[in-house]
Structures are given as structure tokens and as C-alpha cells.
Amino acid sequence: MLNADRGKPQALRDAAVDRGSLARGGGQSRWNVPRVLSSVLVAVTFVLLSFGALVTTYEAAMAVPDWPGTYGHNMFLFPLAEWLGGPWDLFLEHGHRLLGATAGLVAIALAVSAWLWPVGPRVRWLAVAAVVLVVVQGVLGGARVLLDDTTVAKVHACTGPLFFAVTVALAVLTRRPAGVDQPSAAFSLAATLPVAAYGQLVAGAQLRHLDPATTPPVFHALVGTHILIGLVVAALAYAIAAATWRSVNRAAHRWSAAAAGLVSAQLLLGGATWVAKYGLPSAVLPDAWRLSEAIVARSGSAAVIVTAHAILGMLILAVGVVVAIAAAGRGVTAADAKPGVRRTAAGLREALV
């Protein structure tokens, strides 16, 4: 047991063990494989999802008509020169597939390591869930290509962020515990943030993968829903940041402030995305607001804005997961608990006791 754990309630100490003080590998090694693999998995998944967002932006999903192969080649044996030197669409789609396969392999390795290292049942089963999700996601990606179906594309777009959220949770939960567990009063509020952020990604997927036969009233409803959930996410992020502003739980404070910042940027990006795709919504704006120049379709800047909006949405989900876990008092590091950083009276009193 770490020194910092002394004097804490038994339940919290148990929880710390359950989370995994792992790396000690039963006290034999400080090499924490699940922690390393989970961090790698988050990084790979982030790049994977970014490629996925670009695939959607450039409508490159059908750049490769077959699956699981690529133009008749085994996916892993597709000529490198054709991939890197070929068309942009092919680069994106094939890269997305390779990254997906990589994420799958890392997820499997993580799951195996979670059963070999003493990480506790929560991490183990979460790692198994990650493997299941990445396999399902891979099959959905294949189905999206083989069926060329918008509905499958939407489901594929919704499963990706869910997998990302699980990888982030794994990365947080496998971190070395510092022995400081300060459950935040804002936990119940914080737990709603990833749920709302995920709901917003689901709503966004309906717009990103819009069925062209959608009628204007249905599109109107979809846009309204997306804006409404966006405002809910923003309100939640600001409320959580306010609630944890003076908390001794520095991780919750820091990550919720990050979430509020990201959400603010996302609101601006959301507006910019609309303008980049459709120009100003002239039907709901005064006549004087008309752009004097036509916007340029498929410009690089428009692609960056639209893709960044999708990626930032996924980052907000990830940060939301971290906020929720941090607010629950889980995964707080020693650095988070350094005294004297920003102490409240309650925090100081606790430290003095």
C-alpha cells in the first residue's frame, strides 16, 4: 500500500487495489503493460477516428469497392507505393482500414494483458468490451462498403466514438493510482457529460451521413436536435466546470475546465461548419447578412473546418469520460494531488487532518 493510502477508509483503499495497482504485476515488476497498451490504443484510435472523419468529409468510403481486401489484395499487402502515391480518396480509405486493423490488434493485446496483470475486474471486462466493439466496428465498416448503405454508415459512425470512449476509460483506469481518492460532489452531474456528448455525436452522424432522400422538414428536425443537444452539452460542461472550480479534486477541476473550453470552441466550429457547407442560413437571417461572394465548395479550408468539428466532438466525448471518472475520484494521480496548488478551505482542513 502506498503511504498516501494510509488513514483512508478501507473501501477507498480496496477500490484503489481493484483499479489496479497492477504494474507491480503482483509485486514483481514496475512494467505496466495494460497501461502502456491502453495509451497506445487511445492514440491509435484517435488517429483512426480522424481518418474516418476525413473519409466522410471527402466521401471516400467507396474509394475501395471490396472488403476485407483492398482491390483484390490482402489489406496488409496492398502495395505501399499505390497507397501513399495514389489518389487522396484511396489514401484515406485504405489508411482508415489499416488503422482499424491496428486498433483491433492493440485492443486484443490489451485484453490479453488485462487478464495477465492484476488490473481488477472492471478493467478486464472493459478491455473485453473494447475487443468486442472494435470487431463489431470493423464488420460494420465492411458492411458499409459491401452494401453501400447510408444507414450502416450512420451506425458505423456511432460505434466509433463509443469504442473511443471505452479506450479512454481504459487509459484512465489503468493509470497508476496515487492513493488520493476524493470523490467529487459533482460526479452525478459529470457523469451526464459523456452521455450527452455521445448523444450529440449520434445526432451529428445523422447529418454527416445524410440520406439524400431526407425531406426538408426531417432535416429541419435533425438540425434542431443537433443544436439543442449541443446547447445541453455546453450547459453541462459549464456547470461541471463551475461545480469543480474550487474542488480539491484537481483532476476533475482541470479536465472539466478543458471540457468547457473545448465545447466553446466546438460551438464556434459548428457555426463555421454550416457556413463552410451551405453558406449562411439565409432563410433565417436578415437580408443584409448575405455573403457578397459565393463560397467555394470542397475547398481545403472547408474540409478542415468540417472535419475538425467532427474530431472535436469526439475529443469532447473523451474528455467527458475523463471528467466523469475524475469526478468519481478514480484515476487521480499523485501530481493531481500536490498540495498547495489551489486549496480550498475544505481541502486545507483535510490535508491538516
Add this chain to the structure above:
Amino acid sequence: MSTSSKSSRRPCLIAAILAGLIATGCSPTPPAAFRLNMVEAISPTAEKDSIAAEQALTTEQQRQVATILAAMFGTPDEPVCLPEAGLDGSKLQLAAGPVRSDIVGRKNGLYREHCVHCHGITGDGLGPTAAFLNPYPRDYRPGVFKFKSTERADKPTHGDLVHVLHNGIAGTSMPSFALLSPTQVDALVEYVKYLSIRGETELALMRYYFELDDEDEGKLPETREFLVDEILQPIADKWASAADAVIDVPEPPADLDLAASVAKGKELFYGDRANCVKCHGVTGLGDGQANDYDDWSKNIVKIEAKLASLAGNELEPAEHRWIADFHDVLDGDALQPRTIPPRNLRKGIYRGGRRPLDLYYRIHAGINGAPMPAAAGTVSPEEIWHIVNYVRSLPYDFDGELGVDRSMAVQSNVAGALAAQETSDQ
């Protein structure tokens, strides 16, 4: 793994995924399909506008139109191109169908990628985003286009449509597609023409029902002579002859300085012959007569007027059905009509292009489908150039010039327009 075992597993995989999607409440997206022009199908006609119930096409007639159109034009995924339509099938293939690309990166399904979200699968201007946009996206089906180099009633040339795609339409949501390759733009223009010819054929078929004799039993003849020679060919001929209808633009008067030309243009602007002031207003702010509709909205307005005329009457059951049909159409097959405001000429935003030549075309031929009339019959080509110069000066016309315009309007015997405007202001 052998290819055969792979292919034998694939249907099982697809079936499993479909079953999973259906089990979770998600249904696969149905194939893209063209929609019938329901506004036209229920529109009152000049011949039969006294009995509402007789103006709607029956379900059977609507089905016949859909069948004929499918035979002549195929589907959005597999367009058919009859030789008489004068369209290039290879270009259509590039633009039609779902978005996909081949190993050399050539994109297919260009219309679905770039246009469909606003203009809709059928080209009816009823894409998902349509209601958010002002003006609404163009409905190609009547074959009427605003910004072109041809006489008012003529079709645009291929180059005119390329020009619109390349430059976009300033002041609207129509973007510039300057980043697409010329081949892609060509393919999109060809597909727009395809949707227009298809839409015009549909309109012609629907209107023909009202010319049938009793012995036809309410059915159109399904013969090549009728469908191709009588219906399609005249439409295709108009498109093919567009290049012959390009407006002959004389050089601007060389012996007149700009200030003098602007002054002459101003006189014409406020004068009785060109009478631009009537709509663009004495200030040039587009604040003249503004209660008119464009041609795309007029059918709906006409139906609404018909509906209003039926209010309070004792209605037949068939008339009740017609009213219900109309409300169905408004819910899914039409957008709420908006009046079309005359252009504010002081903002310097010219939708059809800002070149003097573009303005010359607009003034000479008017704007097809919009209330803007052709000036060609009432003013000379030289005078059109003067108006062009005056219009181009308006965005830079500051310092109380509006007041001068107002007094000039009175002097120019357009007091009626001014009074009407003041009344509407009140």
C-alpha cells in the same frame, strides 16, 4: 482463403448485418428514386379550374407517368439516355448514382456528392437543406434557368451552366465549384440537363392528360411516336438549339464618356421605357414593387388561391380529397412560396455575374422565371449599355444621392410608383 469460400460467406455476412440492423430498429436505406411532380399533378388548369376534383391526376394516371418516365429516363442510380435526348451517356454515368471512386481516383456519383443535398435527387429543389435557404435551390424540372446568355424564353447554353457552376451565385447558397475538374463540371452540367429534360417531359405528360379525348379512357398513348417524337423531341430540340439563341451583344458606345453614359442610364432607369424604378425602387434599394412571385412558386400560390375560393362553399367529397392532397403536397413535395424581392442594386451583389456583359444579358433578356422583364424591345442596345453603367455606379453612389433620385423619380413621371411605395411603407 479461397475466393469462392469468401464469396460464399459474404451473403451470410450481409444477411447477418441486415438482420442485426433491422432488429435494432434501423432499416437499410432504400435505393434512390425519382419523385413525381405532385404540385403539377394537382394543379388547377385553365381549362378545368371550375371543378377542383377534376384537376388532379388520378392515382392510375400518376402511376402511368412514373412508368413512362422510368422507361425513358431510368432511375437515379441507372439513368437511361435515349439518343433523341441529345445527352452524353458517359457524362451521365460519371454524375449519376451513389458516390464511389475507382483505383485511379476518378469520382463517380458527382451529383450525389455535390448537389443533391440542396437540389434533391429529382432535381426538384427539394433537397434536405432547401427550407433553410433563401432563395430556395433551383427546381430544374420546368427547364427554366435564370442566369444565361440566351434570349429570355430560350434554354441556357452548356457554357452558361458551366459558368454558374464555376462561379457559384453570389448572395445565395449556391457555391462555386471552381475546384472541380472541367470534366467533372461538364458531367454535372450534363446531369442537370438530364434532370431538366426529364422534368419537362414529366410536365408535358401530365398536361397532356387534359387534352385526351373520351376514347383515350384517361390514358396516354404509350407509343414511340407520341412519347419520343411528340413529347421528348421538341424539348430536346430546344436544348440543342440554345447556342443559336445567344444574345448578340454590340460593343459599348466608344464615343461617350462614362459620366455621360451613367447620366443617360439614370434617365432610362427612372424613365417610362425601361422603368427599372418600378421594382428596384426610387432609391435603387430594391424597395419598389415586391409582392410578386417567381414562376416556381406561382403554381402553389395558384393552388392556395383556389383553396381560398373554395372556402365557405359546400364541397363535394372529391373536393375534400383534393384539399387533403394539396396539404399532403405542401408537407412533403413543395416549399412555402416566398415573394421575390427585386435586387438591391446598391450592394454590388449580382447573382448572374458582375461583368458588364452579365448585366447586359440581364437587362436585355430579363430573368427567365422571375418578374424581371426583358428591356430589349423597349430600349436600344446602346441604351442598355447606359443602364449597365448606371447600375454599376450605384454601389458607389453615396452622399445623399438617394434624395436626388427621389426628386428625379417625381420629375420622371413615376409619381405613381413613389406614391405606391410610400403607401406600402405606411
